Amino acid sequence: MQLKNTIFSLSRRFWILIILALFTAVTVAACNPANFKSSAAQTPRLVTSILSDPKTFNYALSSEVPNVFGLIYEGLITENYETGEVEPALAESWEVSDDKLKIVFTLRDALKWSDGKSLTVDDVIFTYNEIYFNEAIPTDIRDVMRIGESRKLPTVRKVDNRRVEFTVPEPFAPFLRSGTGAPILPAHALRESVKTKDAEGKPTFLQKWGVDTPPDQIVGNGAYTIERYDTSERVVFKRNPYYWRKGPKGEQQPYIERIVWQIVESTDTSLLQFRSGGLDSVGVTPDYFSLLKLQEKQGNFKIYNGGPAAGTTFVLFNLNKGKRDGKPLIDPIKSRWFNTLEFRQAVAYAIDRQTMINNIYRGLGQTQNSPISVQSPYYLSPKEGLKVYDYNLDKAKQLLIKAGFKYNDQGQLLDAQGNRVRFTLLTNAGNKIREAMGSQIKQDLSKIGMQVDFTPLAWNTYTDKLANTLDWEASMLGLTGGLEPNDGANVWSPEGGLHMFNQKPQAGQKPIEGWEVAPWEARIGELYIQAAKELDEAKRKEIYAETQRITQENLPFIYLVNPYALSAVRNRFDGIKFSALGGAFWNLHEIKIVQ
Structure with a gap:
C-alpha cells in the first residue's frame, strides 16, 4: 500500500x-x-x-x-473499479497453468514508450528482475510479491518476443492481482543508472x-x-x-x-x-x-x-523499543505506556467516534473497525464477531487502573512511578477534517486524564519522522484500501516498508539496536503468508478474519471513522x-x- x-x-x-x-x-x-x-x-x-x-x-x-x-x-494488468474484475492493460491476455504456479502474459503488439521507442518483453524483465526484485533498491513492491515463509520472489523470464512468464515456488492466491499490475519501467532510460554505483x-x-x-x-x-x-x-x-x-x-x-x-x-x-x-x-x-x-x-x-470509502483512518502509537546510536527512539517511560495493551485499549474506548461522525462528519460516515476495506470479500464485520470499542470512559479508566496507572487529586493520569501521562499526537497539516479529529481526540483523552499535545506538521516533515528518523510518539494517519488484503503485506509483515507502528529501518537507513517483534505482531505476519498461499476461498477468508480479530484485540492501529x-x-x-x-x-x- x-x-x-x-x-x-x-x-x-x-x-x-x-x-x-x-x-x-x-x-x-x-x-x-x-x-x-x-x-x-x-x-x-x-x-x-x-x-x-x-x-x-x-x-x-x-x-x-x-x-x-x-x-x-501502466502495468501488465489493471482493475475495473466498477466490476472489481482484473482486465488487460499492457498485456492483451494471460494464461494460468493448471498447478497455479505459472502465469504467461502476452504483450500487445507494437507497444511504445512516450519517447517513441518500442516497449518489449525486455522492459518487463528489466522492471522486475533489476528494479523491483533488486535488494539494493528500497521499493514496497517486493513486500506484496514475497511468497511463503521463505519470502521468495517470483522468477520472471522471457518466453519469446511477446510473452513473459512469472513462476512462483508455491501456490500464491493473489498471484495475478498482487504485483503484476505494477508499472512497467523503461529499460533504455533506466538500466544504466541501476548498474552504475x-x-x-x-x-x-x-x-x-x-x-x-x-x-x-x-x-x-x-x-x-x-x-x-x-x-x-x-x-x-x-x-x-x-x-x-x-x-x-x-x-x-x-x-x-x-x-x-x-x-x-x-x-x-x-x-x-x-x-x-x-x-x-x-x-x-x-x-x-x-x-x-x-x-x-x-x-x-x-x-x-x-x-463507505475504501481507505482507513486511525491513531497509532510508536511501539518501537529500539535505539539508534545508543539513544532510544522513544522515551522509555512513554514506550512502556504505548506497549501496554490496556493503555491502547483504554485510548480506543475513550475516543467518542459517534460524536466524531455526528459533529465532524455531519453523519456522513460510519465507525471503522477493520484494516480490510468493507468492499473486500475478506472483510469481517462486527456482526460476524469483530471486536469494537464503543465509547466508554468507565471501561477506559478501569483498564488503566488494572495496568497500574493512577489518578492524582486533579484527575491527571499518572503511571505507577508517578509520571504524568503526556504525549504528542502528530498528523499532516492542511486538512480541516483531520485537524478537527485531532482536536476532538485531545479533548476526549483529557477526560481520562491524559494530556495530548496535538501537532499538525507539514507533509514532508511529517513523513520524514514516520519513515526515516522514527522519533515520533503518536500519530493519526490513513492508508489506501482495496479488494485484495495481500496488497497490505507491506504494512503487516514485520519487515514491511509500511510496518509503521514498529518500523524496521529500510535500505540505506541507520541500523536500530534492540528492535523487537511482539508475538501477536509476528502472528499477523505469519497469517498473511498463510492466506496468500491458501487457494480455498472459504479458508482464506477465515485466515484474514483471524488477522482482523488480532488487530482489533491488540490495536496497533486504533481505527476511527470511515467517511462516505x-x-x-x-x-x-x-x-x-x-x-x-x-x-x-x-x-x-x-x-x-x-x-
Whole structure:
C-alpha cells in the first residue's frame, strides 16, 4: 500500500499508503484555470488539485501520494473499479497453468514508450528482475510479491518476443492481482543508472528522476506524460501520443488532452475555487456537503456518493523499543505506556467516534473497525464477531487502573512511578477534517486524564519522522484500501516498508539496536503468508478474519471513522463511473468533455 492523496491510484490499483488528507477531501479537488496561463489554456482539459508537491518522479522509490504514476504508467494488468474484475492493460491476455504456479502474459503488439521507442518483453524483465526484485533498491513492491515463509520472489523470464512468464515456488492466491499490475519501467532510460554505483556503492538509480528532473526526460507508457512541473504551483500532463488505447472507432484515447493539478495548501481553497466556477471537480467533505448540495443545479455539477470509502483512518502509537546510536527512539517511560495493551485499549474506548461522525462528519460516515476495506470479500464485520470499542470512559479508566496507572487529586493520569501521562499526537497539516479529529481526540483523552499535545506538521516533515528518523510518539494517519488484503503485506509483515507502528529501518537507513517483534505482531505476519498461499476461498477468508480479530484485540492501529466517498463533478464530463474504490476518474481514458 501507499500514502494516499490524489484522484488517481497507482496503475488504477490501490497500493497501501499514508493519507496526506482524507480521501474524499482531496481525491478530485481542482483549481481555477485562470491561474494557469499558457498556449495550452484553450485546450480541453481536466483541472484538479492536490495538497502538496509530488516527492519523486521515480515510481520504485515512491511510497506516498500525491504521485504522478497512475497517469504516466501502466502495468501488465489493471482493475475495473466498477466490476472489481482484473482486465488487460499492457498485456492483451494471460494464461494460468493448471498447478497455479505459472502465469504467461502476452504483450500487445507494437507497444511504445512516450519517447517513441518500442516497449518489449525486455522492459518487463528489466522492471522486475533489476528494479523491483533488486535488494539494493528500497521499493514496497517486493513486500506484496514475497511468497511463503521463505519470502521468495517470483522468477520472471522471457518466453519469446511477446510473452513473459512469472513462476512462483508455491501456490500464491493473489498471484495475478498482487504485483503484476505494477508499472512497467523503461529499460533504455533506466538500466544504466541501476548498474552504475555512487561513492557509497549504491545504484545511482536512487537519485534518478527526482522532482527536479526536466519533465521531458521522464519516459512513461501511460495515458499521459508530464508536460511541466512548477514547484508549489502545478503539475501539467499532456496526452501521450504513443498510448496504446484506442476508442471504438480507432480514435486516440484518452479523449481529454490535458490534465492540470493545481497545488493548493488547504481544502478550503479548493472549495472556494470550485464554487467560483473554475474547477472541474472537488472532493466533498462533510462540512461542504450541505452547501454544495444546494448548489448542484445552479453550479451545473453532480455530487456522487460511492458509499463507505475504501481507505482507513486511525491513531497509532510508536511501539518501537529500539535505539539508534545508543539513544532510544522513544522515551522509555512513554514506550512502556504505548506497549501496554490496556493503555491502547483504554485510548480506543475513550475516543467518542459517534460524536466524531455526528459533529465532524455531519453523519456522513460510519465507525471503522477493520484494516480490510468493507468492499473486500475478506472483510469481517462486527456482526460476524469483530471486536469494537464503543465509547466508554468507565471501561477506559478501569483498564488503566488494572495496568497500574493512577489518578492524582486533579484527575491527571499518572503511571505507577508517578509520571504524568503526556504525549504528542502528530498528523499532516492542511486538512480541516483531520485537524478537527485531532482536536476532538485531545479533548476526549483529557477526560481520562491524559494530556495530548496535538501537532499538525507539514507533509514532508511529517513523513520524514514516520519513515526515516522514527522519533515520533503518536500519530493519526490513513492508508489506501482495496479488494485484495495481500496488497497490505507491506504494512503487516514485520519487515514491511509500511510496518509503521514498529518500523524496521529500510535500505540505506541507520541500523536500530534492540528492535523487537511482539508475538501477536509476528502472528499477523505469519497469517498473511498463510492466506496468500491458501487457494480455498472459504479458508482464506477465515485466515484474514483471524488477522482482523488480532488487530482489533491488540490495536496497533486504533481505527476511527470511515467517511462516505463523495465527490462533486461538473456535468461537462461524459462517462463518469464513480466508485469508492476508484473515485470519479478511474476510467479516465474513456471520459469525454461534452461542452
